[in-house]
Amino acid sequence: MSIxxxxxxxxxxxxxxxxxxxxxxxxxxxxxxxxxxxxxxLKNDIMEVISKYIEIDESSFNIEMVQTDDDTGAKGRPAxxxxxxxxxxxxxxxE
Amino acid sequence: xxxxxxxTSGKGGVGKTTATxxxxxxxxxxxxxxxxxxxxxxxxxxxxxxxxxxxxxxDIVDVVEGVARLRQALIKDKKxxxxxxxxxxxxxxxxxxxxxxxxxxxxxLKEKFDYVLIDCPAGIEQGFKNAIVGADEAVVVTTxxxxxxxxxxxxxxxxxxxxxxxxxxxxxxxxxxxxxxxDMMNTDDMLDIxxxxxxxxxxxxxxxxxSTNRGDPVVNQIASMAGESFRNIARxxxxxxxxxxxxxxxxxxxxxxxxxxxxxxx
Numbered sequence: 001m002s003i004x005x006x007x008x009x010x011x012x013x014x015x016x017x018x019x020x021x022x023x024x025x026x027x028x029x030x031x032x033x034x035x036x037x038x039x040x041x042l043k044n045d046i047m048e049v050i051s052k053y054i055e056i057d058e059s060s061f062n063i064e065m066v067q068t069d070d071d072t073g074a075k076g077r078p079a080x081x082x083x084x085x086x087x088x089x090x091x092x093x094x095e
Numbered sequence: 096x097x098x099x100x101x102x103t104s105g106k107g108g109v110g111k112t113t114a115t116x117x118x119x120x121x122x123x124x125x126x127x128x129x130x131x132x133x134x135x136x137x138x139x140x141x142x143x144x145x146x147x148x149x150x151x152x153x154d155i156v157d158v159v160e161g162v163a164r165l166r167q168a169l170i171k172d173k174k175x176x177x178x179x180x181x182x183x184x185x186x187x188x189x190x191x192x193x194x195x196x197x198x199x200x201x202x203x204l205k206e207k208f209d210y211v212l213i214d215c216p217a218g219i220e221q222g223f224k225n226a227i228v229g230a231d232e233a234v235v236v237t238t239x240x241x242x243x244x245x246x247x248x249x250x251x252x253x254x255x256x257x258x259x260x261x262x263x264x265x266x267x268x269x270x271x272x273x274x275x276x277x278d279m280m281n282t283d284d285m286l287d288i289x290x291x292x293x294x295x296x297x298x299x300x301x302x303x304x305x306s307t308n309r310g311d312p313v314v315n316q317i318a319s320m321a322g323e324s325f326r327n328i329a330r331x332x333x334x335x336x337x338x339x340x341x342x343x344x345x346x347x348x349x350x351x352x353x354x355x356x357x358x359x360x361x
Contacts, residue, residue: 014277
């Protein structure tokens, strides 16, 4: 091992990796928000699946991409937040 | 019929104008006829980078408004046979030209020249929309910084939405010494994030500043690394298969000492 490694702090993450990770996270958010079609088609697919099990209020169904701080304390992690008002459960045994 | 290429970036100050001037000059050196169009109306700069600022009589807005004919507004570079500049207006604003007028104008230029290079203004508003309206292809310029790469990603999305497909990337001002010690994103990192093809990597080089000071594009300097990169970019645009250049890194004193220790420890 080089003696210089002894003096430099090797536990610190290389700054270029920090840059890359931050960019990848922010771009998930940017790309989703800059394309309304993406959220729309995602919303329709989710609605379709949930409707198999639950009767939902489609007019108040809302889904968006937000940035949250997760449990590990990482900042700005993108998350999908959906608000899906339920009308009633479907009884699948009767079908 | 020529090819229309818009040079864009989203973020300002990453080197769009320098890239346009140098690629245009290098294409002229390949004996092509080229017109470089400054679409940054109100913030004219391509003229000074090319050293043609004293020869402007009419500008792009004069042509669109019918004050001057296209032939009168085009400035012929005396040093480079085949290179022409259509300057931006300095006193008008970005709304002085409509996308339809721009498209018409670019169509006329396309008939006269092998290459029409459009220097796009920063931002994503009207000026950007005007600059891309007549383009067949796009070149996206970025620097290895988080903000520039983020904006480049946005621009790539907007180009796609405007049906300008497969833009090519120029990474400008790369510092090999910083890449080597892990303090700057490398070419692969940026290609990985942006998922587009590479057109070229231009090293951070003080010869750019010096050549801009003189109004003489850096492609004219044989020994300049940045000049070599831009000459190769022009050849790639012109259809040649040029390998990506690898520059030797000038190591600092401490790095050389470190290298010595590494050899000894083996």
